[in-house]
Structure formats: structure tokens, C-alpha cells
Amino acid sequence: MHHTRYVRRLPPLSWLWLLAIAAGFLGVGLGLRDPWPADEPRFALNALEMLHTGQFWIPHRAGEPYPDKPPIFMWAMAGAIHLTGSVRLGFLLPSLVAALGTLALVMDLSNxxxxxxxxxxxxxALLSSFQFGLQARTAQIDMLVTFFITLGAYGLLRHALLGPDRRWWLLGCLAMGLGILTKGVGFLPLLMLPAWVLLARRGQAAPLTWRDLGLGLAVILGVVALWVVPMAVVTSFSDDPSLAAYRDNILFKQTGERYADAWHHVKPWYYYPVEVMPWAWLPLVLALPWLVPAWWRRARRLDARVMMPLAGLLLVVVFFSLSPGKRGVYLLPTLPLLVLAMAPLLPGLLSRPRLHWLGAAVLALFGSVFLAAGILGALGLPALARLAAYHGVTPWAWWSLLGLGALLLLAWCRPRHGLLALAGWLAVFWLSWSTWGYQLMDPARSPRDLMQAVVSRTGPSAWLAMPDFDEEFLLQARQPMVQFGYHTPDEAQFQRAFAWLHEAPDERWMLVPQHRDGALACADLALARDLGVQNGEAWWLIPGRAFAACAGDAAAAPLYTAPTTLAALPATRRN
Structure with a gap:
């Protein structure tokens, strides 16, 4: 039972001190990198276009309506970029603030x-969770929607377990509405309603009246309507067919159809428990052999403090598992519920010697793998050398030090403190990721240098076409660019691009991956400039006059002018 001394030694201070430490820990690395694909450049581009055009109600990507997500996250990123005056500083702030908000809610309710x-x-426990640390440092929507989902769960649990308190219930419903406007799944806290009703009937929770339920649902729908109704009116009465397509996509395809009949990220039903939880819930997942029987005992005693978040957790996993389309990031909202369900059991878990030995074994495995990979990579192992060349990163020294650090931590803490050693190594990993890792990976993940090379060859006033574009290239452009519709078939895009280039062949260029040589069979590739490898692909810069023999069709595809490039921004916002 010697491990319980760690619990007794915790500072007798407000948990706000831990929140301040978390802000510094999660904020390390701000400003050290550009937005990385796949999602970050897209949202940064959305945000910059909002600031540049003043069109905030309907997000646009490179001049084209962006129908995949509602605008709240883009609003947050636009606000952060405006306040900081910098893309590099601002694009990660919404995720950081959302992570700190989620952490504060979990700690306050646990208190x-x-x-x-x-x-x-x-x-x-939440701060040490791998997926939480990853998403807090990633500019994706999921950390913000997790905050709204957690606030919704917080309001529901304050009403059910510490109430009745209708104000918190309605605030939670307001947060669920905002969560729906962020990524559609903000209603997930309502999955705790069956457990709430059951426990209320047994006298273990405050009752949920029909009036409160009706008011809560009205608040959720009212918040959603604040954006949906004006958007639907504007798009329905517009003469622009792209806006009508935006309305139908955001209201139907990206909601019900995406869930029931997903067209990508299709995974088997067991994807989450087998392929995601082992790494996403690390190190908390190691405690499951002890948590499951403890949860069962508390369920038999009808402990509502454990049963309600646990029921919500299980139903969220089931909900996402029923959809054929699955992504690991979808499980992020389960982490706050997992921590709330295990919170009263945490002191006892720290007194389990076998749990510490399990943590030590996992740390030994990580340390051995990183150290071996670092040494073998430095020695030139062909498989690792090819991997490094493909990604444009040479991480051998970083990996070697991570592996050596893991083994040193294990030797210092000994296996009887293995769980604490594992948590400490994860902290080291994230600090090195946010500094050394950013410096190593940013040139490979961001086409900043490539786009600078392009403008140095074409001049800043030359126009650039990019069929089948990637957002990170448009984001980093230093000159005006055009694209031909994100979902337009490739053949039609190239036909439209050829017609556009023919209009001013001496002033217009095309940026294209070299693997598209089949679509460029008509071009004089002797005029192409080899730009080297970026984001795992070799690139050509081709002048417009090289396409004189290519048949173009101005009606084959739409033409969109990207209204925002870094060159169009004030200098303070470019970095």
C-alpha cells in the first residue's frame, strides 16, 4: 500500500494550480510550426478567407463553399488568428483553450x-492520456467539440447528481447545441438519459421531469436553429447553385448519410476496442483489469457517480461502432467520461503493484523500440532509410534519446513505480514532440519552402493553377492561385486548367505532382521545372506555354480564385 503516499502528498492547493501547469505544458510549441495536413491547412484556409472576405456565415475553401463542417471551429480559429496577428500562433489556440476547458470541467466535477x-x-489522469495530449496540440475540430460535449455532460451531471439544478441542465443543453453546430455529435451527453432515469427511479439521482426534458431539447434545437435557419434561407433563395449544393450537403450528406452509409474510413465493428482504445486511452487503458470488477461492484450498489458517466461512455462507443465509417479521433469525447467514471477509484489503483509492473513493461517496450529504431536508422538500415527519405525526416537522434530516456526513467523509478515512470515519459515525449519534433517535421509537412521557390521562379504577380489541389499549398502560396472545384473529376479539372492557361500562357503556370504525367501527355514537359519532393510527392512547375498542344474546355469545370494567400496578408499574419 506504499503507493498511496503519492495521493497523500498531493499539494493541498486548489486544482487551479494544475490547470495553470497544464496551460504551460500543452502550450509548449505554439508558433513553432505551420498547419499540417490533412485537416489543419483546410481550417486555417477557411479562417483566413473569413477574415479576408468578411463572409463568416458560410465557410469557403479557396473560393468554393466548404460543406463538410459547420462554421464554429472556423470562427474560433479566425478569432484566434485575428487576436494574435499570426497564423502560426493562432491556429492551435482553439484546441488548446478547449483542452484546458475540458480539463477544468473534469476536475471541478470530480472535486x-x-x-x-x-x-x-x-x-x-486526463492530462496524461495519449489522445488528449495529441488533440490538444492538433488544430482539428475534435478538441473543441469534446469541450462542448464535456460541458453538456457537466451540466447534465450537475443537475442529476448534485441538483436538482435546472440552470446547469439548460447550460449543458446550450453546450450540446453548440457541439452540434461544431461537428454534429454534440448531443452525445443525452446518451446518459437511460441511466439517469433508472437511477432517479431508485432514488440515486435527481428526477428528470418532462418539463425539464422539453426545455432542454428546446434549447438544443434553438441553438442549432440560430445558424441553420438563416443559412437555409440564404442558400435556398440564392441564384448560386453551389450554395444550394452546400445546404443539401451540410444538412443531409454530412449528418445522416455520413453516419448510416459512410463512403470512407470504413472499418469493422471491433475497430475501436481493438485498434483505437489500446493507444488512445493509454495509460488509463492499463487499469481496465482492475477497473471492470470495481465498476461492477459500484453498479451493484447503484453508485450514480460512477454509473452515469460509465453508461455514457459505453453508449458513445456503441454509437460510433454502429456506423460503418470510423476514425480513431471520434473516441476523444470518451476520455473525460472515462476519467469521471474511474475518478473515485484512482487512489486505490495507485496502490496496485501489478498495475505499476504493467506500466513498467509498457515503458520498457516503448524504450526498446525507440532506441532500436534510432540506432538502426542511424546505421542506415535500408527499410528505415527509405521511410526517412519518403517523409523527408531524419529522426534518429530524437528517437534514440526518447528510447534512452524511457530506460533511464525505468531504472530510476524502478518497476514498483512503473505507472508513474510511464506518465513521466509521456510528458517528456510531448515536450520533445512540441519542440524538437516540430523543428524536424515542419519542413516536410509544410510546403512553405516549396511555395517560396515557386514564387521566386514565376514572380509574385504570376498566376498559378493547381488541379486536384491540396489546401496546404494554397495556404502557403505567395501569389494568386486558381482551382477547379474540390470534388470535380480530375479529367475535367485538367481540361479547364488547359483552357485557363491558354488565355495568358506567358503569365500563367501550373503546379502539379509528377505522378499526374498521364494527364499531361499533351504537354511539353521539357519546359517543366523539377521542384523536388514535398509531402511525399515529386512536383513539377510548368509554364503555360508548355500546354499549347493540349485541348482545353472552359465549360468542363468551375473556376475558383483563392481569395487569400499568405502574400495577401499583413506581414504579421504570415508567420
Whole structure:
């Protein structure tokens, strides 16, 4: 039982101190990198176009309506870029603030339900979770929607477990509405309703009246309507067919059809428990052999403080598992619920010697793999050399030090403190990722240097076409660019591009991957400039006069002018 001394030694201070430490820990690396594909450049481009055009209601990507997500996350990123005056500083801020908000909610509720020391342990558990650390440092929508989902769960649980408190219930419903406007799944806290009703009937939770339920649903729908109704009116009465297509896509294809009949990211039903939870919930997942029987005992006692978040957690996993389309990031909202469900059990878990030995074994595995990969890569192992060349990164020294650090931590803490050593190594990993890792990976993940090379060859006033474009290239452009519709078939895009180039062949250029040589069979590739490898692909810069023999068709595809490039922004916003 010697491990319980860690619980007794926790500082007798407000959990706000841990929140301040988390802000510094998660904020390391801000401003050290550009937005990386796949999602980050897209959202940064959306945000910059909002700031440049003043069109905030309907997001646009390179001049074209962007129908995949509602605008709240783009609003947040646009606001952060405007406030900081910098893309590099601002694009990660919404995720950072959302992560800190999620952490604060989990710790505050744990404090109210179980006391200050358990709140500290709950905060440390969430902060050490691998997926939480990853998404807090990633400019994707999921961290923000997780905050709204957690606020919705917080309001629901304050009403059910510490109430009745209708104000918190309605605030939670407001957050669910905002979550729906962020990524559609903001309603997930409502999956706790069956457990709430059951526990209320047994006298273990405050009752949920029909009036409160009706008011809550009205708040959720009202918040959603604040954006959906004006958007539907504007797009329905517009003469622009792209806006009508935007309305139908955002209301139907990206909601019900995406869930019931997904067209990508199709995975088997067991994807989450087998392929995602083992790494996303690390190191908390190591405690499941002890958590499951403890949860069962608490369920038999009808402990609502554990049963309600646990029921929500299980139903969220089931909900996402029923859809054929699955992504690991979808499980991020389960982490706050997991921590709330295990919070009162955390002091006991730290007294389990076998759990610490399990943590030590995992750390030894990580250390051995990183150290071996770093040494073998430095020695020139062909498979690793090819991998490094493909991605344009040479991480051998970084990996070697991570592996050596893991083994040194294990030797210092000994296996009887293995779980703490694993958590400490994860902290080292994230700090090195946000500094050394960013410096290594940014030139390979961001085409900043390539686009600078393009403008140095064409001149800043020359126009550039990019069929089948990638957002990171448009984001980093230093000159005006055009694209031909994100979902337009490739053949039609090239036909439209040829027609556009014919209009001013001495002033217009095309940027294209070299693997598209089949579509360029008509071009004089002797005039092409080889730009080298970027983002795993070799690139050509081709002047317009090289396409004199290519048949173009101005009616084959739409033509969109990207209204925002870094060259069009004030200098302070470019970096």
C-alpha cells in the first residue's frame, strides 16, 4: 500500500494550480510550426478567407463553399488568428483553450463529487492520456467539440447528481447545441438519459421531469436553429447553385448519410476496442483489469457517480461502432467520461503493484523500440532509410534519446513505480514532440519552402493553377492561385486548367505532382521545372506555354480564385 503516499502528498492547493501547469505544458510549441495536413491547412484556409472576405456565415475553401463542417471551429480559429496577428500562433489556440476547458470541467466535477485530491488525480489522469495530449496540440475540430460535449455532460451531471439544478441542465443543453453546430455529435451527453432515469427511479439521482426534458431539447434545437435557419434561407433563395449544393450537403450528406452509409474510413465493428482504445486511452487503458470488477461492484450498489458517466461512455462507443465509417479521433469525447467514471477509484489503483509492473513493461517496450529504431536508422538500415527519405525526416537522434530516456526513467523509478515512470515519459515525449519534433517535421509537412521557390521562379504577380489541389499549398502560396472545384473529376479539372492557361500562357503556370504525367501527355514537359519532393510527392512547375498542344474546355469545370494567400496578408499574419 506504499503507493498511496503519492495521493497523500498531493499539494493541498486548489486544482487551479494544475490547470495553470497544464496551460504551460500543452502550450509548449505554439508558433513553432505551420498547419499540417490533412485537416489543419483546410481550417486555417477557411479562417483566413473569413477574415479576408468578411463572409463568416458560410465557410469557403479557396473560393468554393466548404460543406463538410459547420462554421464554429472556423470562427474560433479566425478569432484566434485575428487576436494574435499570426497564423502560426493562432491556429492551435482553439484546441488548446478547449483542452484546458475540458480539463477544468473534469476536475471541478470530480472535486464536487469526490474531493480535492481525487480532482487532482482526475486532472493528472486526463492530462496524461495519449489522445488528449495529441488533440490538444492538433488544430482539428475534435478538441473543441469534446469541450462542448464535456460541458453538456457537466451540466447534465450537475443537475442529476448534485441538483436538482435546472440552470446547469439548460447550460449543458446550450453546450450540446453548440457541439452540434461544431461537428454534429454534440448531443452525445443525452446518451446518459437511460441511466439517469433508472437511477432517479431508485432514488440515486435527481428526477428528470418532462418539463425539464422539453426545455432542454428546446434549447438544443434553438441553438442549432440560430445558424441553420438563416443559412437555409440564404442558400435556398440564392441564384448560386453551389450554395444550394452546400445546404443539401451540410444538412443531409454530412449528418445522416455520413453516419448510416459512410463512403470512407470504413472499418469493422471491433475497430475501436481493438485498434483505437489500446493507444488512445493509454495509460488509463492499463487499469481496465482492475477497473471492470470495481465498476461492477459500484453498479451493484447503484453508485450514480460512477454509473452515469460509465453508461455514457459505453453508449458513445456503441454509437460510433454502429456506423460503418470510423476514425480513431471520434473516441476523444470518451476520455473525460472515462476519467469521471474511474475518478473515485484512482487512489486505490495507485496502490496496485501489478498495475505499476504493467506500466513498467509498457515503458520498457516503448524504450526498446525507440532506441532500436534510432540506432538502426542511424546505421542506415535500408527499410528505415527509405521511410526517412519518403517523409523527408531524419529522426534518429530524437528517437534514440526518447528510447534512452524511457530506460533511464525505468531504472530510476524502478518497476514498483512503473505507472508513474510511464506518465513521466509521456510528458517528456510531448515536450520533445512540441519542440524538437516540430523543428524536424515542419519542413516536410509544410510546403512553405516549396511555395517560396515557386514564387521566386514565376514572380509574385504570376498566376498559378493547381488541379486536384491540396489546401496546404494554397495556404502557403505567395501569389494568386486558381482551382477547379474540390470534388470535380480530375479529367475535367485538367481540361479547364488547359483552357485557363491558354488565355495568358506567358503569365500563367501550373503546379502539379509528377505522378499526374498521364494527364499531361499533351504537354511539353521539357519546359517543366523539377521542384523536388514535398509531402511525399515529386512536383513539377510548368509554364503555360508548355500546354499549347493540349485541348482545353472552359465549360468542363468551375473556376475558383483563392481569395487569400499568405502574400495577401499583413506581414504579421504570415508567420
Amino acid at each position: 464536487r463529487l469526490h474531493g480535492r485530491r481525487v480532482a487532482w488525480l482526475a486532472g493528472l
